[in-house]
Amino acid sequence: MSIVHHLDDDVLLEYATGTLAEGWSIAVATHLALCPHCRERYELMELTGGALLDTLEPVPASPDSWTALMARLQDETGAQPAAATPAVPPNGGQPVLPEPLRSYVGSDVDGIAWKSLPGAAQFLIPTSDGETMVRLLRIPAGKPVPEHTHRGREFTLVLSGAFSDGEDVFRRGDIEVADSSLMHTPVATPDADCICLAVTDAPLKFKSWMVRMVQPMLGI
Incomplete structure (x- = not known):
């Protein structure tokens, strides 16, 4: 696997x-589980942050500092940030969904109850951040x-x-970050269905008026 x-x-x-x-954190943690290069960069950031903390002068703690710290580590619903765990590539019966994603889904891909979309299928993953929409997408082989x-x-x-997007091809472990500057038509490569984790913070803006008509019912 070359990411x-x-x-x-x-x-x-x-x-x-x-x-x-939380939603973005799930995507980042899952990518880190698959990508040794980004794990090394992330670990370097943590080491650098720790070294910077060591240079600070200690400040006397207030009596309620521990309670305040724990409150900051949790959001309003008590959800914890997703943690990355290195994953084994999908061969020899190894799971397609690495942790922590597999725990959010409750199974690997063979246990997912997919729901139809125009040209694809989805599985919504519940989160508690109130900001993001997290879903698995299955795009049929060769389809856009x-x-x-x-x-x-x-x-x-x-x-x-x-899947291909213009001149770029995205394979297992690759992540695409898109915003309003990108108009695109991703296409699954013809050799197999493409299963992706997609995280958004706003509805997509489709060019087709037919898709826009059904978009509210599909939650995309």
């Missing part, structure tokens, strides 16, 4: 400092996703198969 599409430093830094919402752009940001992480 060529990685996360930006800004995103990794947000994840390292715990400022990413309807042409669209974005009202916000989208992370698309390939878990199985591959």
